Amino acid sequence: DAKTTQPNSMESNEEEPVHLPCNHSTISGTDYIHWYRQLPSQGPEYVIHGLTSNVNNRMASLAIAEDRKSSTLILHRATLRDAAVYYCILRDRLGGNTPLVFGKGTRLSVIA
Amino acid sequence: GAVVSQHPSRVICKSGTSVKIECRSLDFQATTMFWYRQFPKQSLMLMATSNEGSKATYEQGVEKDKFLINHASLTLSTLTVTSAHPEDSSFYICSASDFSGTSGYNEQFFGPGTRLTVL
Numbered sequence: 001d002a003k004t005t006q007p008n009s010m011e012s013n014e015e016e017p018v019h020l021p022c023n024h025s026t027i028s029g030t031d032y033i034h035w036y037r038q039l040p041s042q043g044p045e046y047v048i049h050g051l052t053s054n055v056n057n058r059m060a061s062l063a064i065a066e067d068r069k070s071s072t073l074i075l076h077r078a079t080l081r082d083a084a085v086y087y088c089i090l091r092d093r094l095g096g097n098t099p100l101v102f103g104k105g106t107r108l109s110v111i112a
Numbered sequence: 113g114a115v116v117s118q119h120p121s122r123v124i125c126k127s128g129t130s131v132k133i134e135c136r137s138l139d140f141q142a143t144t145m146f147w148y149r150q151f152p153k154q155s156l157m158l159m160a161t162s163n164e165g166s167k168a169t170y171e172q173g174v175e176k177d178k179f180l181i182n183h184a185s186l187t188l189s190t191l192t193v194t195s196a197h198p199e200d201s202s203f204y205i206c207s208a209s210d211f212s213g214t215s216g217y218n219e220q221f222f223g224p225g226t227r228l229t230v231l
Contacts, residue, residue, distance in 0.1 A: 043116075043205045043222035044156065087155075097144040097163075097209050100220050102156040
């Protein structure tokens, strides 16, 4: 799977939007862009994924650049419960049962 | 979404003993399960891929005789840490792949993790 690059940490004020960037310049045409997050002492939790078009769900929005070399996870109103490590992961949709490979992610701190 | 459980959630054992961790997919059948390990302040590291009814595939550097994996059914995989030592203390996380027949895409769902402390 292609590599992703994320900032080590970010900080946000509560109830403000948060934009978490991810660069994936070597993405292939069949790679899905996944976002997972991990709260302290818990397993990773699925947030959102997409291929080419922007995606919205109840948790977040995913904005994908036109050339697909970068993407941004958008939390519309950060809460204290959103403090977690956010992982941007590429996974080939043709990869069958290949596992998700985690990078270092971005540690998001939310300030009250 | 699909639910994956792990048991126990935390375990403390003495050095030299063996510890078994269970991973269950509660509402779907998982032909493939994955085991990860996570040390403090680090990311998840894949240890092995477990396929139902066959031998697990271990990542480079992971001792297969120390970390025994059994995937006897479509809903249960177990990881046994044999002769545990303090350096095996870690957060062990399993995940299960849910094959979606319509899209053909295998989503991966994670358990809550098991914190192992070896004294």
